[in-house]
Amino acid sequence: MLFSLKKEYDHAIRICGFLAGHYDQPEPIPVRRLAAGLLVSRPFATKIVYQLRVGGIISSEQGKYGGVRLKRPPETITLYDVLEAMGMGRMISECVLEEDFCPLPAPCKIHGFFMEQEARLVKVFQSRKIADFAFTEEDFEEKYRQHHHD
Amino acid sequence: MLFSLKKEYDHAIRICGFLAGHYDQPEPIPVRRLAAGLLVSRPFATKIVYQLRVGGIISSEQGKYGGVRLKRPPETITLYDVLEAMGMGRMISECVLEEDFCPLPAPCKIHGFFMEQEARLVKVFQSRKIADFAFTEEDFEEKYRQHHHD
DNA sequence: GTTATATTATACCATTACGGTCAAATAGAA
DNA sequence: TTCTATTTGACCGTAATGGTATAATATAAC
Numbered sequence: 001m002l003f004s005l006k007k008e009y010d011h012a013i014r015i016c017g018f019l020a021g022h023y024d025q026p027e028p029i030p031v032r033r034l035a036a037g038l039l040v041s042r043p044f045a046t047k048i049v050y051q052l053r054v055g056g057i058i059s060s061e062q063g064k065y066g067g068v069r070l071k072r073p074p075e076t077i078t079l080y081d082v083l084e085a086m087g088m089g090r091m092i093s094e095c096v097l098e099e100d101f102c103p104l105p106a107p108c109k110i111h112g113f114f115m116e117q118e119a120r121l122v123k124v125f126q127s128r129k130i131a132d133f134a135f136t137e138e139d140f141e142e143k144y145r146q147h148h149h150d
Numbered sequence: 151m152l153f154s155l156k157k158e159y160d161h162a163i164r165i166c167g168f169l170a171g172h173y174d175q176p177e178p179i180p181v182r183r184l185a186a187g188l189l190v191s192r193p194f195a196t197k198i199v200y201q202l203r204v205g206g207i208i209s210s211e212q213g214k215y216g217g218v219r220l221k222r223p224p225e226t227i228t229l230y231d232v233l234e235a236m237g238m239g240r241m242i243s244e245c246v247l248e249e250d251f252c253p254l255p256a257p258c259k260i261h262g263f264f265m266e267q268e269a270r271l272v273k274v275f276q277s278r279k280i281a282d283f284a285f286t287e288e289d290f291e292e293k294y295r296q297h298h299h300d
Numbered sequence: 301g302t303t304a305t306a307t308t309a310t311a312c313c314a315t316t317a318c319g320g321t322c323a324a325a326t327a328g329a330a
Numbered sequence: 331t332t333c334t335a336t337t338t339g340a341c342c343g344t345a346a347t348g349g350t351a352t353a354a355t356a357t358a359a360c
Contacts, residue, residue: 006317006318007318007320008319008320010260013260014260017259017260030334030335030336031335031336032335037253038253039250039251039252039253041320041321043320043322044319044320044321046336046337047319047320047321050337050338050339053337060335060336061327061336062326062327062329062335062336062337063326063327063328063329063330063333063335063336064328064329064333064334064335065329065330065334065335066327066329066334066335067335067336100189101189102164102188102189103188103290103291103294104285104289104290104291105289105291108285109167109282109283109285110163110164110167110283113278113283114155117271117274121267121271124267128263133259133260133263135254135258135259139254140253140254141253141254141255144253156346156347156348157347157348157349158347158348158349180305180307181306181307182305182306191349191350193349193351194348194349194350196307196308197348197349197350199307200307203307203308210307210308211306211357212305212306212307212308212355212356212357213306213307213355213356213357213358214305214306214356214357214358214359215305215357215358215359216306216356216357216358217306217307218307
């Protein structure tokens with residue numbers, strides 16, 4: 001596939017959206033709750049949360065009643081920020097940089113075209129804020145809704 | 151990576167561009183010449199050519215002085231046609247179809263957004279003709295130019 | 301008919317990326 | 331001190347990618 005969203009990225013965005021939906025709450029969200037609510041295994045959620053923390057998107061608190069939260073307000077975090085934190089590199093560049101890949105003077109029409117599309121996509125990702133994707137348990141389908149009491 | 155052009159696809163487009171540049175010529179282009187000119191190994195070029203033929207993009211003639219050519223005029227073949235022939239499936243759909251992937255009612259904002267982007271990209275691919283990417287040996291960088299005499 | 305040169309069609313293989321799991325370590329609240 | 335969190339990175343099976351190899355077949359030219 002040419003354009004595919006890795007599950008890791010997909011979950012990462014969803015996790016950020018969920019955190020955004022709970023950004024006003026004072027207490028951090030434990031990974032367990034993220035995993036259970038978002039239908040991801042705990043180890044996998046842990047891994048993603050780890051990457052998001054290293055990438056500077058979320059902060060975390062250890063110990064009992066610990067958990068994670070968005071580091072900055074959801075209106076200031078873009079979709080691009082999240083994807084970048086998850087390690088999404090620039091896309092076409094390597095093909096263009098590779099020596100002896102194509103006999104045409106770089107950038108050829110083909111790569112030029114794809115680089116344009118890439119640039120456009122990056123711009124769109126940068127224009128979308130995590131706040132746009134915010135949600136809470138209220139938005140879940142009924143069958144997934146867990147009535148957790150605070 | 152989210153958006154990456156497989157080498158196979160990249161070469162496929164380049165092969166079609168080359169064939170487009172020689173579309174007016176009466177004789178078909180042997181795979182050997184494609185491979186040598188486009189800096190691809192012969193077996194790999196063979197594989198790609200095979201897929202393009204099965205996909206209905208090119209036709210071929212066997213035997214001595216055989217080779218391949220575009221099946222239709224390059225102005226009538228879109229970039230999308232080529233990518234589709236190479237097996238590029240639709241992209242986000244599987245995530246959306248997968249049951250129990252996401253607790254939100256489908257399509258959620260996130261997939262909705264990515265599906266929009268996908269749809270836009272497909273449209274762009276459909277608007278670009280192979281004729282737009284046509285080239286011949288004349289366009290090669292000097293160091294790759296082989297002076298072949300007809 | 302034979303030979304040389306094409307494509308045809310498929311099997312195969314090495315490497316990397318993906319999609320996770322596991323567990324030991326650390327840190328903090330109670 | 332204990333319980334419950336996150337932390338960190340090693341690990342691993344499977345699938346996709348990026349090719350190669352080869353036996354078969356078709357055609358043109360001699």
